[in-house]
Amino acid sequence: xxxxxxxxxxxxxxxxxxxxxxxxxxxxxxxxxxxxxxxxxxxxxxxxxxxxxxxxxxxxxxxxxxxxxxxxxxxxxxxxxxxxxxxxxxxxxxxxxxxxxxxxxxxxxxxxxxxxxxxxxxxxxxxxxxxxxxxxxxxxxxxxxxxxxxxxxxxxxxxxxxxxxxxxxxxxxxxxxxxxxxxxxxxxxxxxxxxxxxxxxxxxxxxxxxxxx
Numbered sequence: 001x002x003x004x005x006x007x008x009x010x011x012x013x014x015x016x017x018x019x020x021x022x023x024x025x026x027x028x029x030x031x032x033x034x035x036x037x038x039x040x041x042x043x044x045x046x047x048x049x050x051x052x053x054x055x056x057x058x059x060x061x062x063x064x065x066x067x068x069x070x071x072x073x074x075x076x077x078x079x080x081x082x083x084x085x086x087x088x089x090x091x092x093x094x095x096x097x098x099x100x101x102x103x104x105x106x107x108x109x110x111x112x113x114x115x116x117x118x119x120x121x122x123x124x125x126x127x128x129x130x131x132x133x134x135x136x137x138x139x140x141x142x143x144x145x146x147x148x149x150x151x152x153x154x155x156x157x158x159x160x161x162x163x164x165x166x167x168x169x170x171x172x173x174x175x176x177x178x179x180x181x182x183x184x185x186x187x188x189x190x191x192x193x194x195x196x197x198x199x200x201x202x203x204x205x206x207x208x209x210x211x212x213x
Contacts, residue, residue: 002052002212004032007042011059014086018192020057026205027053032212043067053080053212057087063095072101076179080211084204085189089143101178102185103146104171109139111161116140118172118188118199122152127175127184127206134199141187142170149174153186153203173203175210184211 004027008020017038024034032052040058044067048054054074063071075081081101083089090106092098099105119133140155142165153173159166173186184207188200195201 002032003050004034004053004055004208004212005042005048005051006034006036006055006057007038007040008036008057008087009038009040010057010061010091011086014057014059014190015192016057016059016087019087019189019195022192022195023055023057023204023208026201027208030205030209040064040067043071046070049074049077049079051079053082053208055088055208056081056083056091058091059086060090061092063092063098068092068095068097072097072178075101075181075183078180078213080182080184080208080213081178082184082204082208082211084186085139085141087189088185089141089187100146101183103149103174103176103183104143104185106141106143106187108142108162110142110157110165111140113138113190114140114161116155118153118155120153122150125152127173127203127210128152131199131202136188136197136200138188138190138194141172142168143187145171145174146176149176173207175207182211182213184208
């Protein structure tokens with residue numbers, strides 16, 4: 001049986017506990033044995049190197065050096081890493097080794113909660129199979145991203161809330177490798193209610209399964 005660890009905490013505005021419960025249900029339905037922790041101390045446990053998947057849901061906050069080194073070593077050794085929105089893409093802002101592993105870092109969401117469009121760039125990828133470009137209502141993440149990411153979906157900014165980024169196309173969903181580990185990220189999912197959007201939840205669910213070894 002594949003085993004997954006969800007570690008939640010950080011900024012409460014992203015409803016990490018509620019979202020962790022939803023993701024736990026998804027993974028259990030897909031045959032995982034799931035462990036849930038609410039402290040970064042979980043990342044320091046040497047046994048995480050035997051897991052199939054780690055899902056961080058920890059917006060902002062800090063991670064200790066030994067916690068981060070054990071987490072990155074686990075992923076480099078083959079453990080999958082998957083997550084979404086600020087829970088993975090805006091965690092541990094001071095930890096550049098973490099950002100290097102994730103492949104990006106949130107820096108802005110101009111206009112806050114707005115209507116925007118998500119465009120599928122790799123409809124041939126199994127994560128995106130049968131999903132067409134779709135409208136979305138949430139924070140439109142502007143991120144600093146690694147050019148080595150394999151981008152599966154993007155969004156284009158219109159400049160209404162920051163004129164100088166008019167026309168910028170930004171990755172929304174990507175896959176990458178970090179050592180032997182697979183890494184998956186989606187910037188969708190500000191609060192728990194967004195899991196009711198089928199495209200959002202399907203993309204994340206498939207991405208977690210792809211990342212898991």
